[in-house]
Amino acid sequence: MGQAIAHAFAAAGHPIQLAARGAAGLDTVQTDLALRHGVDVTLHEFDVLDSNGFGGFVDGLPALPGVAVSVVGYMGEQAENEQDQAQAALMMRTNFEGPAGILALLANRFEARGSGTLVGVSSVAGDRGRATNYVYGSAKAGFTAFLSGLRNRLAKKGVHVVTVLPGFVNTAMTEGLDLPEKLTAEPSEVGAAVVKAVQKGRNVIYVRRIWWLVMAIIRNIPEPVFKKLKL
């Protein structure tokens, strides 16, 4: 999904800084982005669980980016997350603590500069906790709330924050799951939606609009009924 978002920005002429664990392994992606779109692409080592390294990471970038996108996500197995406390903690750190931490740092730099857009890819799973994936969902709920607060804080400082709720996306994370076609976006759709949201200054987007309706319904089911449902 991150690569698709990078392609969408590169196609719009933006230079790209790709940050990931084992960034050197992204050399093929780097070449492909540069060849297709004729933009500069750089690779940067980044580990979302290593919060001590965040400062050095940001200082090491060739330039403070105009737009920063966090596409970190790790779903794991709900059954394991329920039983294994260490696993659950790792999940929460990966989906909430880490992404919030790096965006907080970038937010302060953007605020000092007085411009920029931060994009957090969160999840519809954060809209309401469900038995099938509430550990992941709760971390995403935290991240969504963090983005909302950050947007509020920076609204008058020239810095914009976009919350992206992709719904199902056809990626390695969802491979092998039997997902309904109408609700499942291709990564390229997410890329296009993110670029558009940034350009138009949108606040919260669902990539496929139908997800707004689906989640509105799910959020509004009364708790006495909801707790007995299998969702």
Next chain:
Amino acid sequence: MKLSGWGRFPVVETQLCAPRDVAALQALVTGDEPVIARGNGRSYGDSAVGAHTTLDMRHFDHMLSFDAETGVLVAEAGVLLGDVIDAFLPRGWFPMVTPGTKFVTLGGAIAADVHGKNHHVDGSFGTCVEWIDLMGPDGQISRISREDDPDLFRHTLGGMGLTGVIVRTAIRLRPVETAWINQTTLPAPDLGAAMDLFEQHAHVPYSVAWIDCMSRGAHLGRSLVMLGDHAARADLDAKKARTPLDAGHKGAHTVPLDFPGFALNRWTVRAFNELYYRVGAWKPTKALVDWDTYFYPLDAVLKWNRIYGRRGFAQFQCVLPLDTARTGLTELLEAITEAGAGSFLAVLKRFGPQDSAFSFPMEGYTLALDFPMKPHTLDLLDQLDAVAVSHGGRFYLAKDSRMGAETLRESDSRAAEFEALREARGLKEHFASAQSERLSL
């Protein structure tokens, strides 16, 4: 899962895997089940549907290098031709050879050794292929070319993915000055006139004809012959000349649902007639057409295969050698108009000479048309097969969905040699499609 080609017939039960890297691909290729690579699913029949396992190669979609001196692009097999155009047309490069859709992968274009409107001048897609990185049955990738393992290279062009999995390739692009095509449309009152026009304009880089399959008798083979050439900068008006390599972005429409069976006929015939008479009145018409409209008119309607409804459709495409083309085509068109249940528009094209191991084209005329899948369609297609075979013709495997193994061997003596190569190199147990099993390749 159930999978089919672009014609949505036949539908085959297969295991679909989408490896994300070479290691995952290796594991699948060296496994117990035979596999077949699939690109973007644009072949019409079952050539990219595995009888056992189908490898969706679309994750291998990276461009790896480009030499702006020679125009050679190195890319993974899952890159779409349309992506190549998007990336390199703005820099003045266009594919050497392109089929009628830009939604084909490079791997698919090689496997089917696709042809375009310039076959009579430039040959098939294989012409622009410098080398191929092919994964063999042992999972090892070897770089094959006209110099390195030329036998395997030649059989991989048009080999329908049955010689291994195409992983990467180097293709040569063509320098162009603009994103526009000078198009001339010539009406031809019958088949003979259409063929004469092809012969008269043999030097024009692009040529193709639409045949009206509804006209009979003296008008049998009534056609519009469309000629084209890349426009030079000097051909553009001042406004277009400002951005000569950008013809603007066309929107696309999607066919939202399966049409009922009766929907197709009236539209296409009316469109043809309208064009024909308009052209007829002004003959010949010249126009400056953008690349997308010229090469890919059907791509503007995404999922156009749905207009044939759920039962799908079959494509028929054969090529007849020059000396029998006229009588053979007449017989084919007569059989089609007589059946009355067939296609309404067909495509006719003059092929130039071609030297290849198992590719479809040969010097002569090729006829391509669609048939909605109806009860008598398969019978009619068998009948057309027989006419083509009796005139020394052969068939395009990228379109085929139902031919018998005997028909293939009757029409193409190279099939036995192709099969022998597969035996000798141990490819048969590892690479198989529903089509290769049907045709016992």
